[in-house]
Amino acid sequence: MAWLKKLVGAAIVLGGVGAGAGWVLSAPVRLDAAALAQLAPGDAARGKRIFYAGGCTSCHAKPGSKGDARLELAGGLELKTAFGIFVPPNISQDPKDGIGAWSEEDFANAMLKGVSPSGEQFYPAFPYASYARMKPADIADLYAFMKTLPAVAGKAPDHRLGFPFNIRRGVGVWKRLYLSPEPVIALPQGTPDKVLAGRYLVEGPGHCGECHTPRDFAGGVKKAEWLAGAVAAEGTGIVPNITPAGRGIKDWSEADIANYLETGFTPDFDSVGGAMVEVQRNMAQLTADDRAAIAAYLKAVPSHPNGYPARKPAS
Structure with a gap:
């Protein structure tokens, strides 16, 4: 039976090595000294632009709030997904229930690395996989603007996730696969500055790909099908293809798209609907x-074909 003892011993050793490797691979990774050196006191006026580009109120405003009350970032909206229900937290300036006690460094680590001040992994329902492409100066400006917003007491409810998705540590492995500060679309040399600026807004703070791109089994964005449309996160409904081949905007001019974003009206004078209203x-x-x-x-x-199944014709 000596061979059996050796086999068991080898299995224990390999299991220990695997567990150790998993622990290392899932460890939180914070910004390094070089990245932190790029942070400086931000400008709240510039930060207001980044705040709206990032759509912070869409998830963190108290459900049902209107007007200026939407700047009271108490959280509480339920985001239903295949992995469970995520609830955006209170990110108001309340020092106990919100992020009022966070330093600029804490805020930057959350936005760019998805790591909390206490070292916990944030779930990627918080779209830091897109925010990771943001400039440190814009993070600093956003932090400065957030400091001007009201404090709201009260914690949002916890996420409701089953095993194994309730183990935050595992998100560290996910990040190694999907978290990158590099642009999704490599544009050729000589690309106009306007297009480069648009890439930054769409791929970074605007996080458009988080909804408009299909995901794989692990919830990572399929970059090879960037902006090709997707089944909505809750599993019902379609988020449209917004590449040049997309049925929704295929025949729209740049002016049509810009006007839609400003007014909410399509070239056919239809109006924006669904989740896009808030965007x-x-x-x-x-x-x-x-x-x-x-x-x-x-x-x-x-251009990409639609990243979601064809709709069945009505019977």
């Missing part, structure tokens, strides 16, 4: 140059 409200807060840049980028990305 359009945020886009309307940007400058005309920003909206024109987004439109130029959307016309420059590679």
Whole structure:
């Protein structure tokens, strides 16, 4: 039976090595010294633009709030997904229940690395996989603007996730596969500045690909089908293809897209609907140059067939 003892011993050793490797691979990774050195006191006026580009109110405003009350970022919206229900937290300036006690470094680590001040992994329902492409200066400006917003007491409910998705540590492995500061679309040398600016807004703070791109079994965005449309996160409904081949905007000009983002009206005078209503409200807060840049980028990305199943005809 000596061979059996050796086999068991080898299995224990291999199991220990595997567990150790998993622990290392899933460890939180914070910004390094070089990245932190790029942070500086931000400008709240510039940060307001980034706030609306990032659509912070869409998830973190208290459900049902209107007008200025949407700047009270108490959280509480339920996001239903195949992995469970995620609930965006209170990110108001309340020092106990929100992020009022966070330093600029804490905020930057959350936005760019998906790591909390206590070292916990944030779930990627918080779209830091897109925010990771943002400039440190914009993070600092956003932090400065957030400091001007009201404090709201009260914690949002916890996420409701089953095993194994309730193990936050495992998100560290996910990040090694999907978290990158590099642009999704490599544009050729000589690309106009307007298109480059649009790429930054769409791929970074605007996080458009989080909804408009299909995902794989692990919930990672399929970059090879960038902006090709997807089944909505809750499993019902379709988020449209917004590449140049997309049925929704295929025949739209750059001016049509920019006008839609500003006014909410399509070239056919239909109006924005569904979850895009909130997105359009945020886009309307940007400058005309920003909206024109987004439109130029959307016309420059590679065309893809729809990233969602064909709809069945009505019976």
